[in-house]
Amino acid sequence: MALLEVEDLSVRFTLPGATLEAVAGVSFRLGRGECLGIVGESGAGKSVLGFSLVNLLAPPGHIASGRIRLEGRELTALSERRWRGIRGRRMAMVFQDPRATLNPVLTVGQQMRETLRAHRRLSRRLARKMVLHQLHQVGLDEPERQLERYPHQLSGGQCQRVVIAMALLLDPDVIIADEPTTALDVTTQAELVALLIALCRTHDLSLIVISHDLAVIQQLTQRVLVMYAGRVVESGPTREVINDPQHPYTQALIDALPQMYPPRAPLRPVPGSPPAPGVRPTGCAFHPRCRYRVAADDDLRRRCEGDPPALIPSSGSEVACHWVAQLIDHEMIHSAQVHDEPLD
Amino acid sequence: MNRSTDAPPTPALGALGQPADVATPLLEVRDLSHRYRLPRRGFGRHRHAQTQALDAVSLTLWRGDALCVVGESGSGKSTLARLIMGLLDPDAGEVVYAGTRIDHLPARQRQRYRRRMQMIFQDPYASLNPRLRVAQALAEPIRVHFPNGSRQQVHERVDTLLADVGLDRAWGERYPHELSGGQRQRVAIARALSVSPELIVADEPLSALDLSVQAQVLNLLVDTQLARRLTYLFISHDLAVVEYLATHVAVLYRGTLCETGPAAQIFAAARHPYTRALLAARPRFDDAGAGRIASSAATPTGMPATPGCVYRQHCPLAMPRCAREPPRLQTLGNGHAVACHAVDERAVDTYTRQGS
Numbered sequence: 105m106a107l108l109e110v111e112d113l114s115v116r117f118t119l120p121g122a123t124l125e126a127v128a129g130v131s132f133r134l135g136r137g138e139c140l141g142i143v144g145e146s147g148a149g150k151s152v153l154g155f156s157l158v159n160l161l162a163p164p165g166h167i168a169s170g171r172i173r174l175e176g177r178e179l180t181a182l183s184e185r186r187w188r189g190i191r192g193r194r195m196a197m198v199f200q201d202p203r204a205t206l207n208p209v210l211t212v213g214q215q216m217r218e219t220l221r222a223h224r225r226l227s228r229r230l231a232r233k234m235v236l237h238q239l240h241q242v243g244l245d246e247p248e249r250q251l252e253r254y255p256h257q258l259s260g261g262q263c264q265r266v267v268i269a270m271a272l273l274l275d276p277d278v279i280i281a282d283e284p285t286t287a288l289d290v291t292t293q294a295e296l297v298a299l300l301i302a303l304c305r306t307h308d309l310s311l312i313v314i315s316h317d318l319a320v321i322q323q324l325t326q327r328v329l330v331m332y333a334g335r336v337v338e339s340g341p342t343r344e345v346i347n348d349p350q351h352p353y354t355q356a357l358i359d360a361l362p363q364m365y366p367p368r369a370p371l372r373p374v375p376g377s378p379p380a381p382g383v384r385p386t387g388c389a390f391h392p393r394c395r396y397r398v399a400a401d402d403d404l405r406r407r408c409e410g411d412p413p414a415l416i417p418s419s420g421s422e423v424a425c426h427w428v429a430q431l432i433d434h435e436m437i438h439s440a441q442v443h444d445e446p447l448d
Numbered sequence: 449m450n451r452s453t454d455a456p457p458t459p460a461l462g463a464l465g466q467p468a469d470v471a472t473p474l475l476e477v478r479d480l481s482h483r484y485r486l487p488r489r490g491f492g493r494h495r496h497a498q499t500q501a502l503d504a505v506s507l508t509l510w511r512g513d514a515l516c517v518v519g520e521s522g523s524g525k526s527t528l529a530r531l532i533m534g535l536l537d538p539d540a541g542e543v544v545y546a547g548t549r550i551d552h553l554p555a556r557q558r559q560r561y562r563r564r565m566q567m568i569f570q571d572p573y574a575s576l577n578p579r580l581r582v583a584q585a586l587a588e589p590i591r592v593h594f595p596n597g598s599r600q601q602v603h604e605r606v607d608t609l610l611a612d613v614g615l616d617r618a619w620g621e622r623y624p625h626e627l628s629g630g631q632r633q634r635v636a637i638a639r640a641l642s643v644s645p646e647l648i649v650a651d652e653p654l655s656a657l658d659l660s661v662q663a664q665v666l667n668l669l670v671d672t673q674l675a676r677r678l679t680y681l682f683i684s685h686d687l688a689v690v691e692y693l694a695t696h697v698a699v700l701y702r703g704t705l706c707e708t709g710p711a712a713q714i715f716a717a718a719r720h721p722y723t724r725a726l727l728a729a730r731p732r733f734d735d736a737g738a739g740r741i742a743s744s745a746a747t748p749t750g751m752p753a754t755p756g757c758v759y760r761q762h763c764p765l766a767m768p769r770c771a772r773e774p775p776r777l778q779t780l781g782n783g784h785a786v787a788c789h790a791v792d793e794r795a796v797d798t799y800t801r802q803g804s
């Protein structure tokens with residue numbers, strides 16, 4: 105059984121006069137010790153998905169349908185009171201801006217002990233010992249000294265390490281990290297990626313990394329979900345998805361990276377911009393920007409503009425694209441014809 | 449895509465007047481230093497009453513260059529940009545534009561140079577006035593710098609600018625909040641171009657944009673530079689963008705210039721240990737798994753009170769001399785220069801053999 109199972113999860117924001125579907129029908133499984141990436145642009149719904157997994161959606165956001173199961177236990181129907189036994193203890197979240205996560209008027213030691221003692225009855229001395237242990241685990245220099253420091257006295261990378269140490273305090277099974285390296289410098293980013301990989305291995309921790317940065321996703325994760333306009337458009341082993349992307353959006357995204365081109369050569373950008381949640385195109389939300397649209401016949405175009413495509417298997421991954429589906433159908437017909445030919 | 453030759457600017461909104469001087473650099477920065485004075489009272493330790501943001505940085509930009517300044521947050525990149533633009537006053541050093549020293553000019557005289565150098569900021573959401581329509585925002589700098597232009601001329605100029613940055617004329621009637629991030633950054637670029645500058649200083653102009661939109665703006669920046677023979681000073685922490693866009697690179701660490709040179713040379717054969725650490729740390733697609741961490745370079749802002757090289761605590765090549773005297777920038781030829789005692793003493797060759 106997978107550690108975490110998400111099935112057909114939809115998150116809606118009900119506003120006066122409008123309902124926005126931020127996340128639509130997302131399903132995935134996360135095994136123990138596995139590292140899953142969720143990649144997408146702003147507005148794709150990846151952060152909302154992360155928040156919904158730990159029941160931190162702020163109204164008017166709510167889970168409209170679907171299931172979240174942790175070791176088979178259904179979580180979506182739990183009361184906030186029950187959630188407190190799960191959030192932090194079983195599933196912890198690390199947010200994008202570490203400095204904003206920490207309380208500026210408490211020292212590192214104070215806020216870490218507070219977290220620990222809110223969940224467990226511990227003596228001050230034991231709490232201190234556990235806090236020191238975690239600070240050591242995340243590779244902070246001189247943990248004793250860090251205990252007495254305030255967040256503003258730490259660098260961005262140190263803050264992020266403290267936040268990760270805090271998430272580890274209650275020994276959770278799953279950590280959801282929302283853009284954990286985005287606010288950091290290049291060398292600090294690399295250090296944190298190495299830290300997260302090491303923690304997954306040593307703690308048998310499962311990790312969900314939400315990021316817009318394909319290179320970080322590639323380094324950290326074994327599997328990846330590519331989200332566009334609230335839906336998963338492609339999912340599969342990270343290596344396959346990045347080296348052999350199937351969905352036209354994933355293809356276009358990787359094609360647009362400057363590191364794929366010699367200096368100052370014309371880039372091939374994705375035309376247009378990602379849709380805002382309120383004004384998502386019908387059918388496949390990517391169809392107005394899709395490079396295959398010109399090549400599509402009327403029938404295919406009608407499908408792209410009319411119905412949202414379902415995820416179908418395609419060379420090791422799953423892809424939601426009418427174009428790919430049609431290609432696979434053709435291939436199957438073709439190979440069936442080959443097999444039908446009589447053997448001499 | 450040389451649209452500017454299709455529609456030559458009208459005389460009143462004139463071109464630059466003076467012929468391009470090839471023998472003088474467009475911009476020279478000499479020993480530029482700046483300190484931020486911190487309030488004495490406040491939170492934290494009171495020892496750092498001042499923090500040295502930039503320490504004796506010298507750079508030269510020739511016409512047509514795209515010089516990318518890289519470094520981590522707190523390395524002084526943005527301070528450098530602001531000093532060049534005159535948004536900050538240097539504590540020491542000179543900013544020389546086309547042979548004329550401009551850093552000490554009174555505001556009125558400086559205005560002439562403002563037209564010739566324009567800045568693009570990081571956040572297109574914050575740098576456009578939310579109450580001005582796009583066309584009004586573009587017309588404003590034209591009116592300031594070319595007060596003799598007629599309404600009709602200004603109007604035509606705005607339309608040309610919108611076309612140049614790939615926006616339909618209809619977008620001119622919109623307000624910034626109606627535009628997407630990529631469109632806003634196009635407007636910010638058009639606004640910088642509106643007064644026909646020679647130099648564009650861009651401070652992280654891509655980092656607020658979505659990945660799929662970044663490439664559009666990068667294309668625009670390269671095309672515009674070629675079409676208008678612009679010179680760029682481009683600040684970025686994204687090495688993939690720098691490798692793509694730069695003709696020259698300058699690496700800053702804690703306010704000092706570590707290394708500078710032609711982009712191809714820096715990316716292929718960087719000499720300074722910090723540049724090497726930076727290049728080694730960038731995430732790459734051909735990486736099997738991560739974990740190639742060259743050195744821990746957590747950058748405390750502000751400078752140590754001691755003399756010597758600012759990178760020495762993190763440097764794998766540090767030697768006693770590094771704590772005694774700060775390294776000076778040494779030219780290696782072909783415009784490549786490095787400030788490092790170890791390079792100076794040829795220790796880097798042994799480092800290369802051991803390291804890789």
